[in-house]
Amino acid sequence: MNYLFFIFFLHIEHLFAIRVCQKNDFKHLFNLNLDVCSAIPLIETFSRWKFDNSRLKELPLDPEKRNYVRRNVHNAIFSQVPVTPIRSPTLLAVSDDALRNVLNVRPKVTQDSNFVDFINGVFRPENSLTYAHRYGGHQFGSWADQLGDGRANLLGERISFDGKRWEYQLKGSGRTPYSRDGDGRAVLRSSIREFLCSEAMHYLDVPTSRAAAIIVSEDTVMRDQFYDGHPQREKVAIVLRLAESWFRIGSLEILAKGKEIDNLRQLIDFIIENHFKSIDLKDENKYIIFFNEVVNNTAYTIAKWTSIGFAHGVCNTDNFSLLGLTIDYGPFGFLDAYNPGWTPNTSDDEYRYAFNKQAFVGSFNLLKLREALLPLIPHEKLPSVRNILNGFYPLYTRYFNKLYCQKLALIKCEKEDEHIINQLLKMMEGKSADFTMTFRQLSEIRLNIHEQIDIPKTAWALKHLSSHNQFDAWTRNWMKRLEESGLNLNEAKQIMNRVNPRYILRNWISQEAIEMADRGDFSRVRLILDILKNPYKLQKPAEDLKYANRPPKWAKGLKVSCSS
Ligand SMILES: *[C@@H]1O[C@H](CO)[C@@H](O)[C@H](O)[C@H]1NC(C)=O
Numbered sequence: 001m002n003y004l005f006f007i008f009f010l011h012i013e014h015l016f017a018i019r020v021c022q023k024n025d026f027k028h029l030f031n032l033n034l035d036v037c038s039a040i041p042l043i044e045t046f047s048r049w050k051f052d053n054s055r056l057k058e059l060p061l062d063p064e065k066r067n068y069v070r071r072n073v074h075n076a077i078f079s080q081v082p083v084t085p086i087r088s089p090t091l092l093a094v095s096d097d098a099l100r101n102v103l104n105v106r107p108k109v110t111q112d113s114n115f116v117d118f119i120n121g122v123f124r125p126e127n128s129l130t131y132a133h134r135y136g137g138h139q140f141g142s143w144a145d146q147l148g149d150g151r152a153n154l155l156g157e158r159i160s161f162d163g164k165r166w167e168y169q170l171k172g173s174g175r176t177p178y179s180r181d182g183d184g185r186a187v188l189r190s191s192i193r194e195f196l197c198s199e200a201m202h203y204l205d206v207p208t209s210r211a212a213a214i215i216v217s218e219d220t221v222m223r224d225q226f227y228d229g230h231p232q233r234e235k236v237a238i239v240l241r242l243a244e245s246w247f248r249i250g251s252l253e254i255l256a257k258g259k260e261i262d263n264l265r266q267l268i269d270f271i272i273e274n275h276f277k278s279i280d281l282k283d284e285n286k287y288i289i290f291f292n293e294v295v296n297n298t299a300y301t302i303a304k305w306t307s308i309g310f311a312h313g314v315c316n317t318d319n320f321s322l323l324g325l326t327i328d329y330g331p332f333g334f335l336d337a338y339n340p341g342w343t344p345n346t347s348d349d350e351y352r353y354a355f356n357k358q359a360f361v362g363s364f365n366l367l368k369l370r371e372a373l374l375p376l377i378p379h380e381k382l383p384s385v386r387n388i389l390n391g392f393y394p395l396y397t398r399y400f401n402k403l404y405c406q407k408l409a410l411i412k413c414e415k416e417d418e419h420i421i422n423q424l425l426k427m428m429e430g431k432s433a434d435f436t437m438t439f440r441q442l443s444e445i446r447l448n449i450h451e452q453i454d455i456p457k458t459a460w461a462l463k464h465l466s467s468h469n470q471f472d473a474w475t476r477n478w479m480k481r482l483e484e485s486g487l488n489l490n491e492a493k494q495i496m497n498r499v500n501p502r503y504i505l506r507n508w509i510s511q512e513a514i515e516m517a518d519r520g521d522f523s524r525v526r527l528i529l530d531i532l533k534n535p536y537k538l539q540k541p542a543e544d545l546k547y548a549n550r551p552p553k554w555a556k557g558l559k560v561s562c563s564s
Pocket residue numbers: 293296297300
């Protein structure tokens with residue numbers, strides 16, 4: 001009621017352009033205050049913050065309440081297990097944007113002592129849960145049986161002021177029945193990477209989970225970071241991460257494999273009802289439509305990854321969201337030099353999850369989803385499900401072409417344009433051109449249709465590429481297509497500058513921030529988050545740190561480990 005009234009009020013404000021920002025009359029009514037610029041009512045005191053009453057409680061809960069590792073939990077979607085707090089937690093960084101727009105709190109609440117206690121599982125707002133999710137998955141091509149949240153706790157759900165439903169999860173919050181041999185902790189290194197990258201992906205417009213805050217402890221755990229027999233002590237951290245849903249393909253697979261068909265039906269219905277509002281639960285084809293939408297969303301997200309040079313690194317079915325979100329940031333990476341066969345996982349010697357295999361792996365994962373849905377789909381409908389799956393690759397290709405056409409301002413996006421894209425990528429591969437900066441500098445240089453383009457020395461990536469013997473011919477073709485499209489060159493540049501980032505989370509950039517944070521200096525993590533909020537905008541601090549320069553030599557030898 002209050003909320004509706006507030007929305008109404010905002011509309012009135014727009015209509016009559018009344019500045020309500022400074023007014024506090026409504027504070028007493030709603031226990032809220034109006035944020036000066038965002039016009040969102042933000043919560044001022046964290047002790048007032050609470051979850052909504054969660055519908056997740058309707059899903060089957062494991063009756064075993066003792067928390068010990070069990071390889072064969074049955075007939076449950078969640079186990080209830082307490083969070084194991086870390087000692088002497090320190091707030092390392094927060095995402096102001098996630099705080100405002102998802103939690104709807106004023107960023108200053110992070111100074112309330114119960115905010116850190118919240119991230120540490122000690123302060124439990126009203127309607128809190130602590131659930132570990134049971135799921136399974138295909139890992140590296142084979143069925144891995146029960147996996148589950150081995151170091152994560154679902155805390156609850158809450159609808160943000162824009163009407164989106166968010167599930168809150170702690171990662172690194174201790175052992176659960178699904179920890180297998182793990183200790184339930186996440187180290188500082190991998191937590192910072194997840195924190196920064198999920199926010200960066202959000203600002204790059206990629207469907208993704210978010211991160212609101214990260215805390216770090218002086219507690220350490222042993223990790224053999226490079227699996228080379230040299231384990232070391234590393235600090236542990238907890239990340240508060242957020243997603244509209246954390247359910248994965250593996251969430252359904254385990255139920256289908258275990259013949260828990262009622263649970264399977266209940267979970268899919270729950271997901272459809274909460275996240276696929278356009279599907280009618282009474283529709284007899286609802287599971288087929290659901291599959292179609294998951295296929296579509298997955299194709300789109302992977303095409304987005306490819307368009308910004310992102311490789312996920314572990315595309316197992318348990319790391320693939322049913323909403324097509326990017327989740328579980330592990331050994332991910334962004335391409336420096338364009339090499340389509342590159343993989344961020346240094347132990348992946350088969351290159352199974354290489355950059356250019358992600359679409360293939362996506363279709364494999366969707367095939368596994370289809371298998372999980374089979375018990376609910378009548379026999380005569382199977383051909384249409386097969387057709388949907390066969391449609392994945394064409395759909396992916398369509399998204400891919402559309403996104404790459406935008407990167408080059410080829411707004412008609414016809415066959416000829418695809419040819420231009422492919423030729424550019426081939427040249428880039430041949431020259432190992434920097435992926436991000438080649439596209440960016442194509443958007444930044446002065447374009448002229450009738451003259452040879454003049455590449456300044458500062459456009460280092462493009463300068464390098466221009467030594468390719470087909471570069472001049474390629475630019476002529478590209479210019480010709482731009483001219484035919486009827487765009488003027490300024491418009492073309494604007495389109496390109498909106499989709500070709502100047503700053504991405506390169507490994508060397510996170511590495512420096514991780515080393516500083518490990519020494520207790522969190523300023524770099526915070527600065528990077530700030531920079532990546534506007535990846536398309538030239539920023540002095542980023543230039544000073546050379547984030548748009550050629551990666552330093554030491555970046556080349558940098559290995560990203562999977563141990564986390
Ligand atoms: C497919 O996904 C795209 C991108 O998320 C979305 O815009 C579109 O509405 C989806 N189409 C269907 C039929 O779900």
